[in-house]
Amino acid sequence: MMAAISTRRLACAGRCFVLSLLMCMCTLANAHSGHSDNDDATVRAVLDPLPASLEGVRVQLRRTLAPQLLISNETQQPLTVFDDDGRAFLRIGSGDVEADLGAAAFHRSNTLMAPGAFAADASQAPNWQIVEPAPHWGWFDLRLRSNDVAVPNDIQQRGKRAQVGQWRVPVQLGDERTAITGRFEFVPEPQGIPEARVTATGPLASSTLVRAMNGSARSGVFVSYRGEQALLVYGAYDEPMLRFGDGGVDVNRHSQTWQQIAPAGAPDYIAGEGADWATVSNQPNYGWVDPRIGFIDEVAATDESVVLKRWSIPIQLGEQRATIDGITEWKPVTPLAKAE
Known part of the structure; x- marks a missing residue:
């Protein structure tokens, strides 16, 4: 039986998130103080229109210190989110949100600093727990990060907005597999x-x-x-x-x-x-x-x-x-x- 995480544990997680966010702000400020040939601040993740099979699911992509997916699922079917190896790590719907605390993907996307603290191969046995008593959740999915997206020289020299890559987050609503998709766009420095x-x-x-x-x-x-x-x-x-x-x-x-x-x-x-x-x-x-x-x-x-x-x-x-x-x-x- 899946047990709910205690209120004390959720409060502790919230405090840890704030601390991690503050630490990350300092880290990012230092990391961006220098110059790079392909400044990833000019490459942005953009959300595609949702497939018809996800009707009733609301998805937003917000850019803060990193791209964040926000999902609200008011349908009667749970929305399951998978990592790149096909392992489910989130279930959003049926009145709450469940997370597989044994999945590295959950921890690596839960806060901004997490990728440095959790290895991609650090997954353990499945351990599903309720992490939110409402069908809404947001996470910093690493598949939306633009750090490793290369921008060809001709696109940079042209100085126009252009697509330079794609991203994909596999999901399943009820019994139907599909994906939340998007693209990476090069955005020149604004005049x-x-x-x-x-x-x-x-x-x-x-x-x-x-x-x-x-x-x-x-x-x-x-x-x-x-x-x-x-x-x-x-x-x-x-x-x-x-x-x-x-x-x-x-x-x-x-x-x-x-x-x-x-x-x-x-x-x-x-x-x-x-x-x-x-x-x-x-x-x-x-x-x-x-x-x-x-x-x-x-x-x-x-x-x-x-x-x-x-x-x-x-x-x-x-x-x-x-x-x-x-x-x-x-x-x-x-x-x-x-x-x-």
């Missing part, structure tokens, strides 16, 4: 970045903090609402998407925009008409990725700030319809000099 900015908030000006969230092509909006009337935010298809009130923030699970942007662990999209509200925050504050304000197209080389797009997000405050308006600009950046 600038798109930056979104809120320019007008209409009737929200006196009661609400509205800010654009930047940092990637998938820009977003953060709203902190302190008004007395209900605030509705409409999606890209003019459908009710978010509802702010004193008790927190709700999302319309029938929103087509929510289907595109829902983060792992959030209420799932459900096809349907009208509104089906579910809570996403117990406070009247929420931030979300919004496809209306991001910019993913190429920008012609320019040394000056230019407006890439103007955007509006429809809202309704009580009975009053209005918009949150803004612009997304191109901001040139000066490349940092590399140490020789």
